[in-house]
Amino acid sequence: MGGPLASAALLPRLYAGEGAAIARMLTRAEAATPEAREALAEIYRRAGRAHVIGITGVPGSGKSTLVGKLTRALRATHRKVGIIAVDPSSPFSGGAILGDRIRMSELATDPGVFIRSMATRGSMGGLARSTQDAVDILDAAGFHLILIETVGVGQDEVEIAQASHTTIVVSAPGLGDDIQAIKAGVLEIADVHVVSKCDRPDSFRTVADLKSMLAMGAVLSRGGWSVPVVATSSERGEGIGDLVSAIDRHREYLHHSGALRARRQRIAEYRMLKTAEDLLRRRFAASRAGRVADLAERLAARELEPYSAAEELLNSAFGSTYHE
Amino acid sequence: MNQAIRIMLAKVGLDGHDRGVKVVARCLRDAGMDVIYTGLHRSPDEVVTAAVQEDVDILGVSLLSGAHMTIFPRILKLLEERGGQDILVVGGGVIPDEDVDALKKMGVKEILLQDTPPQVIVETLRELVDARGPR
Numbered sequence: 001m002g003g004p005l006a007s008a009a010l011l012p013r014l015y016a017g018e019g020a021a022i023a024r025m026l027t028r029a030e031a032a033t034p035e036a037r038e039a040l041a042e043i044y045r046r047a048g049r050a051h052v053i054g055i056t057g058v059p060g061s062g063k064s065t066l067v068g069k070l071t072r073a074l075r076a077t078h079r080k081v082g083i084i085a086v087d088p089s090s091p092f093s094g095g096a097i098l099g100d101r102i103r104m105s106e107l108a109t110d111p112g113v114f115i116r117s118m119a120t121r122g123s124m125g126g127l128a129r130s131t132q133d134a135v136d137i138l139d140a141a142g143f144h145l146i147l148i149e150t151v152g153v154g155q156d157e158v159e160i161a162q163a164s165h166t167t168i169v170v171s172a173p174g175l176g177d178d179i180q181a182i183k184a185g186v187l188e189i190a191d192v193h194v195v196s197k198c199d200r201p202d203s204f205r206t207v208a209d210l211k212s213m214l215a216m217g218a219v220l221s222r223g224g225w226s227v228p229v230v231a232t233s234s235e236r237g238e239g240i241g242d243l244v245s246a247i248d249r250h251r252e253y254l255h256h257s258g259a260l261r262a263r264r265q266r267i268a269e270y271r272m273l274k275t276a277e278d279l280l281r282r283r284f285a286a287s288r289a290g291r292v293a294d295l296a297e298r299l300a301a302r303e304l305e306p307y308s309a310a311e312e313l314l315n316s317a318f319g320s321t322y323h324e
Numbered sequence: 325m326n327q328a329i330r331i332m333l334a335k336v337g338l339d340g341h342d343r344g345v346k347v348v349a350r351c352l353r354d355a356g357m358d359v360i361y362t363g364l365h366r367s368p369d370e371v372v373t374a375a376v377q378e379d380v381d382i383l384g385v386s387l388l389s390g391a392h393m394t395i396f397p398r399i400l401k402l403l404e405e406r407g408g409q410d411i412l413v414v415g416g417g418v419i420p421d422e423d424v425d426a427l428k429k430m431g432v433k434e435i436l437l438q439d440t441p442p443q444v445i446v447e448t449l450r451e452l453v454d455a456r457g458p459r
C-alpha cells in the first residue's frame with residue numbers, strides 16, 4: 001500500500017462521476033485535511049452549474065421521506081441528484097446517529113443518485129461546516145440538482161437560505177399546537193412551502209394556518225415570485241409532481257428575473273464570511289493557549305473585569321493590532 | 325485533525341427486528357462515532373452502494389438468518405468492484421464458531437457475536453481503524 005492517495009489524484013475520477021472518488025473527496029473535505037485544499041479550490045472553480053435546493057423544517061416533519069419521493073420524481077426528468085443529509089452530533093460525545101438515509105431506501109441502487117450523511121459537529125444553523133464543500137464536490141461530479149436536508153430546526157437557524165438557490169420549508173400537521181411549532185423567521189426564508197403528511201385529516205388546518213400566517217407576515221411574494229404552498233403526502237405520493245413543478249418554476253424565475261445573480265452573490269458572501277470566521281476562530285484557539293489560565297485566574301480573583309480580560313487575551317493572541 | 329470514526333450498521337436478509345442494532349448504534353454514538361444506520365431488509369447491493377457513498381471506515385453487517393456464508397462473500401466482492409476495498413467489514417449476530425475462521429480468511433476483519441459487551445465492540449472497532457492507518 002502506498003499510503004493515502006493524493007486528493008489531486010482523485011479529481012479525474014471524481015469528474016467522471018466515480019462514486020468511490022466522490023466519497024473520498026467528501027471525507028477529506030469534512031476532515032479539512034490541508035492536503036485537500038488545493039483540490040477543493042480546483043473543484044470550486046469548476047463547480048457552479050448545479051441547482052441547490054435546501055429543505056428544512058422541524059424534527060419529524062417528514063423531510064427525509066419527502067427527499068426520497070421528490071428525488072424519484074426528479075429522476076424521471078433524467079437529471080442526476082445529489083443529496084446531503086445533515087443530522088446533529090451529540091454535544092456530549094461528539095458522535096452522531098445519521099438516520100436520514102433509512103427513509104430514502106427506494107433510491108438505494110439508482111446510479112443517478114448519490115446520498116451522503118453528515119454530522120453537524122458543533123456547527124450551529126442546521127448545516128455542517130463542510131456542507132458547502134460537499135455541494136461543490138457533487139456539483140463538479142456532474143449532479144444537476146443537489147438537495148440539502150438540514151437538521152430538524154424550528155427556531156432561527158436560517159443558514160440554509162444562505163446556501164441554496166431554492167429553499168423549501170416543510171411544515172407538518174400534528175407537531176405541536178399548529179404551525180407555531182416553526183417560528184416566523186424560518187417561514188420567511190421559504191421560496192416554496194410544503195405541508196407534508198396531507199394524508200392526515202388535520203393537515204387542512206395546517207395549510208390554512210400557514211396561509212393565514214403568511215398573509216399576515218406579507219411574505220407571500222418576494223420580488224416577482226409568489227411563494228407557493230404545496231401539500232404533499234409521501235405516503236400516498238400526492239403533491240410530489242406539484243412540488244417538482246414549483247421547484248422548476250422557481251429555478252426559471254431565478255434565471256429570467258436576474259435574481260439568480262443576486263442569490264449567487266449572497267451565497268458567496270456568506271460563505272466567505274463563514275470561512276473567515278472559521279479561520280479566525282482557529283487562529284485564536286492556536287495563539288491564545290498560553291494566556292488563558294493566567295488571565296482567568298486574575299479574573300476569578302477580581303483583579304480584572306471580564307471586558308479587559310477579554311481584550312488583553314485578544315491583544316496577546318493577535319498582537320496589539322487588535323482594537324475595537 | 326482527529327476525525328470521528330464513521331461506521332455503517334446494516335441488517336441484511338429477512339430478520340424481523342432491529343432492536344439490537346439500535347442499541348449498538350447508540351453505544352457507538354456515545355463513544356464518539358458517527359453511525360449510519362440503513363434500516364431493515366437490505367440487499368448486499370444496497371448496503372455496499374451506501375457504504376461506498378458514505379465512505380465509512382467500517383461496515384458492520386448483522387445477520388441472524390444463517391445466510392452469512394453467501395452474504396459476506398457477496399459483500400466483499402461488491403466492495404472490491406465499487407472501489408470500497410479499504411472499508412473494513414465486521415460481522416455480527418449469530419454465526420457458528422466453525423464459520424468464523426472461514427469468514428476471516430475471506431476478508432471479514434472481525435466477528436462480534438450477539439452478546440459482545442458494548443465496551444468490547446467499541447475497543448475492537450477502534451483497534452481495527454488504528455491498525456488500518458490513514459487512507
Ligand SMILES: Nc1nc2c(ncn2[C@@H]2O[C@H](COP(=O)(O)OP(=O)(O)OP(=O)(O)O)[C@@H](O)[C@H]2O)c(=O)[nH]1
Pocket residue numbers: 057058059060061062063064065066100103151152196197198199200232233234235236
Ligand atoms: N402520515 C404520514 N407520515 C409521514 C409522511 N412522511 C413522513 N411520515 C412519517 O413521519 C416521521 C418522520 O419522517 P422523516 O422523513 O424521518 O422526518 P424528518 O423531518 O426527516 O425527521 P428528522 O430528520 O429527524 O428531523 C416518520 O415516522 C415517517 O414515517 C407522510 O406523508 N404521511
Ligand SMILES: [Mg+2]
Pocket residue numbers: 063064065099100149
Ligand atoms: Mg430526516
